[in-house]
Amino acid sequence: MIGLGLIGGSVLRAASAVGRKVWGATASEADAAEASADGFAASTDLDAALRKAAERDAIVVLAVPLTGLDEVLRKVAACVPHCLLTDVTSVKSAVLSSVRRLAPEARYVGGHPMAGTTESGWRAGNAALFGGAAWVACLEDDTDLAAWAEVARLALDVGAHVVPLTAAAHDEAVARVSHLPHLLAAVLASVGSEGGPLAMALAAGSYTDGTRVAGTRPELVRAMTEGNREALLPVLDEALGRLGAMRGSLASTGGLAATINAGHQGAQTLARAREVTPAGVRVNLEAPDARDGLRALGERGGRITAITDDTAIGEVA
Amino acid sequence: MIGLGLIGGSVLRAASAVGRKVWGATASEADAAEASADGFAASTDLDAALRKAAERDAIVVLAVPLTGLDEVLRKVAACVPHCLLTDVTSVKSAVLSSVRRLAPEARYVGGHPMAGTTESGWRAGNAALFGGAAWVACLEDDTDLAAWAEVARLALDVGAHVVPLTAAAHDEAVARVSHLPHLLAAVLASVGSEGGPLAMALAAGSYTDGTRVAGTRPELVRAMTEGNREALLPVLDEALGRLGAMRGSLASTGGLAATINAGHQGAQTLARAREVTPAGVRVNLEAPDARDGLRALGERGGRITAITDDTAIGEVA
Numbered sequence: 231m232i233g234l235g236l237i238g239g240s241v242l243r244a245a246s247a248v249g250r251k252v253w254g255a256t257a258s259e260a261d262a263a264e265a266s267a268d269g270f271a272a273s274t275d276l277d278a279a280l281r282k283a284a285e286r287d288a289i290v291v292l293a294v295p296l297t298g299l300d301e302v303l304r305k306v307a308a309c310v311p312h313c314l315l316t317d318v319t320s321v322k323s324a325v326l327s328s329v330r331r332l333a334p335e336a337r338y339v340g341g342h343p344m345a346g347t348t349e350s351g352w353r354a355g356n357a358a359l360f361g362g363a364a365w366v367a368c369l370e371d372d373t374d375l376a377a378w379a380e381v382a383r384l385a386l387d388v389g390a391h392v393v394p395l396t397a398a399a400h401d402e403a404v405a406r407v408s409h410l411p412h413l414l415a416a417v418l419a420s421v422g423s424e425g426g427p428l429a430m431a432l433a434a435g436s437y438t439d440g441t442r443v444a445g446t447r448p449e450l451v452r453a454m455t456e457g458n459r460e461a462l463l464p465v466l467d468e469a470l471g472r473l474g475a476m477r478g479s480l481a482s483t484g485g486l487a488a489t490i491n492a493g494h495q496g497a498q499t500l501a502r503a504r505e506v507t508p509a510g511v512r513v514n515l516e517a518p519d520a521r522d523g524l525r526a527l528g529e530r531g532g533r534i535t536a537i538t539d540d541t542a543i544g545e546v547a
Numbered sequence: 548m549i550g551l552g553l554i555g556g557s558v559l560r561a562a563s564a565v566g567r568k569v570w571g572a573t574a575s576e577a578d579a580a581e582a583s584a585d586g587f588a589a590s591t592d593l594d595a596a597l598r599k600a601a602e603r604d605a606i607v608v609l610a611v612p613l614t615g616l617d618e619v620l621r622k623v624a625a626c627v628p629h630c631l632l633t634d635v636t637s638v639k640s641a642v643l644s645s646v647r648r649l650a651p652e653a654r655y656v657g658g659h660p661m662a663g664t665t666e667s668g669w670r671a672g673n674a675a676l677f678g679g680a681a682w683v684a685c686l687e688d689d690t691d692l693a694a695w696a697e698v699a700r701l702a703l704d705v706g707a708h709v710v711p712l713t714a715a716a717h718d719e720a721v722a723r724v725s726h727l728p729h730l731l732a733a734v735l736a737s738v739g740s741e742g743g744p745l746a747m748a749l750a751a752g753s754y755t756d757g758t759r760v761a762g763t764r765p766e767l768v769r770a771m772t773e774g775n776r777e778a779l780l781p782v783l784d785e786a787l788g789r790l791g792a793m794r795g796s797l798a799s800t801g802g803l804a805a806t807i808n809a810g811h812q813g814a815q816t817l818a819r820a821r822e823v824t825p826a827g828v829r830v831n832l833e834a835p836d837a838r839d840g841l842r843a844l845g846e847r848g849g850r851i852t853a854i855t856d857d858t859a860i861g862e863v864a
Contacts, residue, residue: 416810493733
């Protein structure tokens with residue numbers, strides 16, 4: 231595990247709890263010291279951790295911020311060039327392109343656990359963080375299926391379910407349901423706080439909920455939104471278009487029915503998606519169309535919940 | 548109590564629980580039947596409820612949607628023209644202007660309890676809804692201070708603290724911290740659900756929190772946002788300006804630091820406002836500058852927590 235912050239530290243704890251042999255390195259002396267104090271093999275010696283991975287044929291998991299990724303990838307290419315490599319970064323196309331450039335021999339499977347809190351650092355982590363969470367495991371046209379299954383097993387072991395997707399499909403979806411929420415929360419928190427102490431005194435649930443993720447560390451929000459620029463721009467334009475049309479309608483006719491009804495339908499879409507009872511699906515990992523079958527499952531909102539020797543078992547609405 | 552939905556029904560229960568004599572009327576046969584079944588004096592006979600208010604010199608509380616308000620005000624003017632009148636509607640300038648037009652003899656004090664859920668109707672209400680909530684009680688230049696104190700006592704009795712403000716100051720603040728959150732939630736829920744089942748499958752806390760209030764009944768959101776058009780338009784423009792600047796910055800330099808840092812500061816502003824220990828304040832209600840003192844307290848984010856015969860006792864950061 232390279233990086234022992236909230237996500238890396240939680241994966242390390244959870245993987246260790248299910249009996250996997252784990253060790254970690256981090257550039258943060260504080261995180262290394264705290265992880266060691268909690269009984270984990272952790273240090274600030276990245277080279278040593280990677281050499282050990284080479285010796286043991288371990289999965290190398292990158293849990294460093296996007297801004298520090300290239301430097302770590304160069305070390306990976308130098309110390310353990312053919313490793314099974316994954317990451318937990320919240321954008322996938324940018325990381326895929328960095329891996330192809332800097333560690334082209336690695337058997338890379340992009341990953342993104344959709345879990346987190348507004349806290350960060352080793353102390354914020356816990357082994358239960360991924361219980362019930364979606365964990366995207368990327369399947370490109372050239373991804374080795376056996377490597378994909380290994381990474382999926384790690385995600386399943388730590389309590390998540392696995393969503394097989396291309397990096398591009400992942401990035402488009404998270405622009406909508408993760409990056410746009412962070413940016414709208416930032417806008418709301420800015421406009422709200424311009425109202426001074428009175429506005430803060432009157433702020434109730436709608437404001438508290440709408441601004442909650444604006445409390446996330448700015449560097450993390452910048453890394454994920456700026457790192458997903460290509461997918462995020464059209465989504466921002468959709469939001470701007472809807473907000474502008476709403477403004478025009480309020481100014482001209484005084485009516486907001488279109489905006490508010492569409493939002494209500496959107497809220498119901500989410501509620502229905504969470505209520506539906508999914509049907510079971512099995513994908514034979516040795517079949518020639520396994521890759522297509524897995525990606526189609528992911529794109530339909532489905533998930534993998536177990537993997538046997540040759541079969542991925544899942545469900546979809 | 549005219550209107551026995553979430554807010555009216557909750558005020559009725561809470562006022563009854565502290566020993567006030569209460570009765571209600573509503574246009575909803577379901578709400579009237581359910582309130583009666585719960586042991587309250589409730590019917591669909593608005594005239595009878597208002598005549599009883601005239602006989603007993605009761606406070607008349609309007610808890611009907613903004614769209615039904617004018618019709619009820621005409622009845623108030625006919626049945627109980629000089630009553631002490633208040634309301635629980637989420638916009639205040641529009642209601643004030645309706646009251647001045649349709650029930651000009653009433654001793655009116657605008658009110659707005661800053662509490663609610665996404666549910667509605669009598670069954671959704673409960674006597675504890677206002678515990679710890681802000682309840683704006685409006686003080687215009689011509690509001691009778693004794694009437695204001697009576698309405699403030701009702702709000703205090705049901706567990707709220709009282710924020711004295713002009714209707715205009717209220718409307719500007721709630722445009723920022725209540726109406727804008729509802730509209731941004733609607734935009735987010737629309738853009739998110741356009742991503743289909745995959746986007747819904749990947750939606751985690753940031754999306755769930757950011758869209759929660761989009762589940763509110765559309766008529767209620769329309770009533771409060773459309774009814775606050777004048778104060779809401781400049782706030783929408785602020786949000787559009789910030790979102791547009793962000794979009795431009797992402798497209799040109801790729802950077803979102805300004806937006807994200809400002810949002811983080813805004814989140815901290817709210818957190819600090821909730822952590823600070825306020826200082827006690829007393830306002831002599833018989834002093835010539837009582838009105839100014841109360842409004843200044845409200846505008847600084849302060850609150851009234853008790854009222855004796857001649858003194859409002861409060862606190863401000």
